[in-house]
Amino acid sequence: MVLQVNPIQKEPIVTWEALPADFILPDDPVENIQQPAIAAALTDALGSTGRIQPQMLIGSNFGLVATVNKKIVVKAPDWFYVPQVQSVGTNVVRRSYTPNLEGAAVAVVMEFLSETEGGELSVRSTPPYGKLYYYEKILQVPTYVTYDPYEPSIELRCLQNGEYSLQQADANGRYWIPELELFLGIWQGERLCQTMNWLRWWDTEGNLLLWSSEQAQQERQRAEQERQRAEQESQRAEQERQRAEQERQRAEQERQRAEQESQRAEQERQRADILAAKLRELGVDPDAIAE
DSSP states (O other), X not given: OOOOOOOOOOOOOEEOOOOOTTOOOOOOOOSSTHXXXXXXXXXXXXXXXXXXXXXXXXXXXXXXXXXXXXXXXXXXXXXXXXXXBOOOOTTOOXXXXXTTTSBSOXXXXXXXXXXXXXXXXXXXXXXXXXXXXXXXXXXXXXXXXXXXXXXXXXXXXXXXXXXXXXXXXXXXXXXXXXXXXXXXXEEEEEETTEEEEEEEEEOTTSOBOOOHHXXXXXXXHHHHHHHHHHHHHHHHHHHHHHHHHHHHXXXXXXXXXXXXXXXXXXXXXXXXXXXXXXXXXXXXXXXHHHO
């Protein structure tokens, strides 16, 4: 009888080392045209609502680097978020990001599943490492999101005791992202002439974070409403001016009528005085006639 002993899986030795200047980063093409649009829309909504700060790093298809067992490993997620990184200066273009060397650990990673069997959910623990294994065991990313645009559906995994645990959506079908203090969900609609299912953010009050294009549209609508209100106010002011002018004209007409009545009364008085004088000349007392 032969005793079979399973080999003991060794924990990977992970170090955070500077990427050599001549290191050639992977330049894999994206799976489809939707992926960059979805990633850009996620970042756009954060930026348009003032949630991106200078110390943050948010990227798409951008290399996240670790040295595993003395070999450089790079994975480029479809979208990721790091809360604080060191500045590389104004004249330097960041080629990649090495957590714990260039700043904080990666807080959120998203991968958009492809139609073919990919590595987004792979737990392969030997080179080439599966993405799920890499984010869970190597980078130890607290929140890992996978999005299947073909279903569409979201799976959110949170790191608990060194292992990913699937999270449940809330009653609205959205997932809480604690690192961003936002909910993530699926929204169907149009952006930049593309109608499809988008990943979108909602705040704790349930308000949808608007894209910059939506904010601009809202501003245009508000500006148009303000223009219409201003025009209505101008029309009301003109109507009030016209009414005031009509009142002034009526008052003027009343004054003129009163003046004419006064003039007629004066003329009648003068005629009466002339008649009385003539009667007196004739020896007739006008007062006696009046009685």
